[in-house]
Structures are given as structure tokens and as C-alpha cells.
Amino acid sequence: MKGPFKVQCWLKKLYRHGPRFQRHFNTLKHTQSYKPEQLLAYQSKMIQKIVLHCYQHVPYYQDLFRSLKLDPHTIQGPKDLEKLPLLDKRTVQENYDRLISKKHYNFLCNMGTTSGSTGMPGKFVRDFDAINFEHAVVWRHWRNAGDMGKRRVSLRGEIIVPASQNYPPFWRYNPANRELQMSSYHLSRDNCADYIEKILDFKPQVLYCGPSMGHVLAKFFRLNQVDYQFDAIFTSSESLDPEVRAYIEDVFQCQIYDWYGQAERVAAIGQCAHGQYHIQEDYSVVELLPAPESGLYELVGTQLYNYVMPLLRYRTQDFVEMRESVYPQMACACGNYFRKVERILGRSYGYLLTPEGYHIAITAHIPVGVDNVIETQFYQEKKGEVTLKVLTNGNFTESDRERLVFNTLKHTSPHMKVHVMEVDDIPRGPNGKFINIINKMESLN
Ligand SMILES: [Zn+2]
Incomplete structure (x- = not known):
């Protein structure tokens, strides 16, 4: 096993750090110190390009522009994105094939399947270039x-x-x-x-x-x-x-x-050496959608680099509290003018305890590939036993149930006792935050 694993590691690195990686990385070194007007000009240029691409090659957007009687050339910058409707997870799921570009889809594309923060299975396709870009942004961090x-x-x-x-x-x-x-x-x-x-x-x-x-x-x-x-x-x-x-x-x-970040790759926030959380403004265009009565904003993102499955104005269902919701006049001590985030209320954490006493914190893979599931939440009161609450679309079958149990055993422990329970609703936590795991047990048992 040792040989093949090492080969895989190098291949993965080669793939992520492909020919465009260095170019993206060099660009990102400059764009991170852009002044607000330079950022706006940069985002505008990229928006014009990707919107036109959507209009020409992506069936979902072709229909959308047609039904809105909208000329894509009128979308010149971030402000003009408001002419388009918001895109949510369910719409993506229902229009999956039509969101894929007819021009760019090929064997080099990578299918990222992950459930994201709300336990909702989703598939998002990216090409080689988008993957290189993503890694260049993370590498910069x-x-x-x-x-x-x-x-x-x-x-x-x-x-x-x-x-x-x-x-x-x-x-x-x-x-x-x-x-x-x-x-x-x-x-x-x-x-x-x-x-x-x-x-x-x-x-x-x-x-x-x-x-x-x-x-x-x-x-x-x-x-x-x-x-x-x-x-x-x-x-x-x-x-x-x-x-x-x-x-x-x-x-x-x-x-x-x-x-x-999130599986959909529509927004990224990183903390600088001076402890500030910054929206990575050269990664995507992030709109802040005010959430009623909370003072919080939902992150809505438009991709600038994914030409295979471009998401415009995608609702992440993740919320932030902003330090400044507009571009700052002064650069942060780290040198950038990116907007500052006070707090990210994206995903709560918790863990499941297996019969062996292991702590399983990441459960996002479990609903992946299971049909008819909208959201999932794990609930644990006893060591080695877990209830998986499932919000379904009404077509949930016995084989979906078996698959969920199988995935849970695979990602936790083969000795875990798993109960699947269909529910009508998965209540949000404080501030509308989605909670993946509720654990009623004491830590480090
Ligand atoms: Zn900073």
C-alpha cells in the first residue's frame, strides 16, 4: 500500500499545482493589496467575462436571461448582479445538468461531492483551472x-x-x-x-x-x-x-x-497575521444579504473562475457578523483593503463518540450520494449509539435508509448503533445556525 499512496500524493499535488497554479498565485500576490477601486475594476472585468460565458454556454442561464429579457452586456460589475435572481441549493439540485457548461465539461473536471454545511448532498463540478486557482488562494493564506x-x-x-x-x-x-x-x-x-x-x-x-x-x-x-x-x-x-x-x-x-470556505466555492474568508477575518475579495464577489432582525448577513457569492459550473449569486446559508460591511478606507495592518468580518456563524461543531471511545467530528461525508435527503442532523445521548434525523423530499426509500446506515458505520465505527429517524423539520440553533451534531454527552469520556 505504501508505494501507491505516495504516488497518489504526488499526483494529487501535481494536479492541484498544475500549470496555471503559479500564474494565479503571482496574480493573487498583487490583487491582495489592491485599493477598493482597483478591486472593483478587477471584479467587474471578471464578472463581464463569466456572465457572457453563462449566457453563451450554460443552458440554465441561457433560459434565465431569455425569461428575464436581460441582455448579459448590461451586467458590467458587482452592483449589476442584482438584476439576476438569487440561486439557492435546491435550485442547483433541481437544475444540476443544465448548470454545466456545454463547452467546458471534459475528463479533466473534478466532481466535488460534499454535503456542505447543512448536510444536504450536492455535487459541484470544477475544472483544472478552477482547482489550481482555489489552491493558489489557500496557498496565499x-x-x-x-x-x-x-x-x-x-x-x-x-x-x-x-x-x-x-x-x-x-x-x-x-x-x-x-x-x-x-x-x-x-x-x-x-x-x-x-x-x-x-x-x-x-x-x-x-x-x-x-x-x-x-x-x-x-x-x-x-x-x-x-x-x-x-x-x-x-x-x-x-x-x-x-x-x-x-x-x-x-x-x-x-x-x-x-x-x-464551502464546497460550492463561492466565498472565502481568511484570517490575516493581525487576527482580522477578511473576505477574500479577489476570489469571488461576495454580497451581504441582511438577515431579518439579527444584524447578521448571509453570504451570497458569485464565482469568477469556475467556467464548468458557474454559480452566480449563490446563497450559502452561512451567516456572518461584519466589522465593516463596506470596503474600508484604510488598509489593514496586513496591507489589504478586504472587508472585515467580525464573526462567522457558519457551522457549529460537535462530535460523536463511538463505542471504542473515538471522537468523530466530521460527518459531512455521510449523506453524500444518498438520494432524497434534504438535510441531516446527528443526535447522541449514549456512547456508541446515534440517531440520525433526516429531512427527506418525501421519496425516501428503504435503500436510501440502508445507505445512510452503511455510510454512518463506515465513517464512525462498525459497532455504532444507528437509528434513522425521518423528521418534518430540523430546527436551527441560535441565529439561524445549522447544527450538524447535537451531543448531550460530556466531552472526553
Ligand atoms: Zn488584515
Whole structure:
């Protein structure tokens, strides 16, 4: 297995860092210090190009422009996007094939299937260029935080070793990224000494993780009274609570650089070296849709680079509190004029506890590929037992149910007891936030 995995790592890197990667990266180094009027000019140029492309090659938009009797040339900049209706998840699901460009779809396209933040299965196609662009943006975030290719350890919820394996190694080495990929699933009270020993031996300089797994790891370091300092920690995938941030930063004596993105790739927010969250204005056009009576805004994004399945004015259903909802007059100490976000209320985090005592934080993969599911939520009261609440479209079948159970066992533990319960509604948490996992148990049991 070792050989093929290493080959895969290098191929993946080659694919992500393809011929256009460096070009995008060089451009992004400049655009991050653009003044507001330069950003507007840049976004306008890109909008004109992609809107015209949608009109010429994407059936869904061809029909839309026709029905609105709208001339695509009248869309000249971000403000003009308001001439188009908002696009939501359900519309994307219902018009999936018609949202794919007739001109650009080919074998090099990558199908990102993920459920996103609301547990709703969705598929989003991107081409080689869009993938290179995406990685250039993320790469810039890392580089700005001083990671020039340092040794890293990651806990990102991927399946690294089989869930049924109960002995080390619970990790594998990715030579292309100089990355020790550790299994999030096996981090438990029983195994934590193995994890700590391996980290001390590997001496990583940076940590990549979801906040919940970073939190669990930090707790185990403290519990075992082991000191370790990273140069930086990069979190993503879940919202980062201030208390969790403070705890992790205190244990590992370094700064966290948090990142927000989503499967649909319509908006990105990154934290700079001065602790500010910035909307990445050269990544996409982000509109802030005021949410009633909350002072919050929903992020609505228009892609500038995905020509295979372009999403215009896509509603993320993720909410933010803004520090300034307009472009600032003064640059941030980091040098950019990107709008500042106070707080991201995207996704809550929690974890499931398996019979083996493992913490499963990332459940987004579970509903992927299961038909007739609109939203899912996990509810746990007892160790090793979980109820999966499912909001269906009314056509949910026995085989959909079996598939959900199968996926849950695969991503948690083969010994997990799973109950699937159809519900009429999945209530939102405070501020309309969607909650993936509700766990009524004490942590670190
Ligand atoms: Zn800044």
C-alpha cells in the first residue's frame, strides 16, 4: 500500500499545482493589496467575462436571461448582479445538468461531492483551472502566515486507517506535502499517548485541523502535561468559538489562522497575521444579504473562475457578523483593503463518540450520494449509539435508509448503533445556525 499512496500524493499535488497554479498565485500576490477601486475594476472585468460565458454556454442561464429579457452586456460589475435572481441549493439540485457548461465539461473536471454545511448532498463540478486557482488562494493564506512549506501534521477527518483498526499507526506520511496525516477517528483517551509520542518524534511546525479535533488534541496534551509549540495552526471546516481558540492557542503557544470556505466555492474568508477575518475579495464577489432582525448577513457569492459550473449569486446559508460591511478606507495592518468580518456563524461543531471511545467530528461525508435527503442532523445521548434525523423530499426509500446506515458505520465505527429517524423539520440553533451534531454527552469520556 505504501508505494501507491505516495504516488497518489504526488499526483494529487501535481494536479492541484498544475500549470496555471503559479500564474494565479503571482496574480493573487498583487490583487491582495489592491485599493477598493482597483478591486472593483478587477471584479467587474471578471464578472463581464463569466456572465457572457453563462449566457453563451450554460443552458440554465441561457433560459434565465431569455425569461428575464436581460441582455448579459448590461451586467458590467458587482452592483449589476442584482438584476439576476438569487440561486439557492435546491435550485442547483433541481437544475444540476443544465448548470454545466456545454463547452467546458471534459475528463479533466473534478466532481466535488460534499454535503456542505447543512448536510444536504450536492455535487459541484470544477475544472483544472478552477482547482489550481482555489489552491493558489489557500496557498496565499498559508504563505501570509509564514508557512513556506513547513513540516505539518493534520487532523482533518479523512479516513487514514480503517475504523476497525485499534492499534497504531493511526497515521501516514504524505511526502508531497511533508505532512503527517493523522486519523481524527482514533484519537481517544486510550490512544492519545501514541499520538503525542508520534508528534514529538515527527516535530511538526504547523498543525492543520478542524477546531473540534484541534481542541481534543490540545486537551490530551494538557491532560498528559506535555508541552509542545507550533509556529502556527490552521483551522477550517467548522466555526471556531473564541473559547476554543483561546484554549488551543494557549496549549500550543501560537496563533491560529482560521479559514472559511464551502464546497460550492463561492466565498472565502481568511484570517490575516493581525487576527482580522477578511473576505477574500479577489476570489469571488461576495454580497451581504441582511438577515431579518439579527444584524447578521448571509453570504451570497458569485464565482469568477469556475467556467464548468458557474454559480452566480449563490446563497450559502452561512451567516456572518461584519466589522465593516463596506470596503474600508484604510488598509489593514496586513496591507489589504478586504472587508472585515467580525464573526462567522457558519457551522457549529460537535462530535460523536463511538463505542471504542473515538471522537468523530466530521460527518459531512455521510449523506453524500444518498438520494432524497434534504438535510441531516446527528443526535447522541449514549456512547456508541446515534440517531440520525433526516429531512427527506418525501421519496425516501428503504435503500436510501440502508445507505445512510452503511455510510454512518463506515465513517464512525462498525459497532455504532444507528437509528434513522425521518423528521418534518430540523430546527436551527441560535441565529439561524445549522447544527450538524447535537451531543448531550460530556466531552472526553
Ligand atoms: Zn488584515
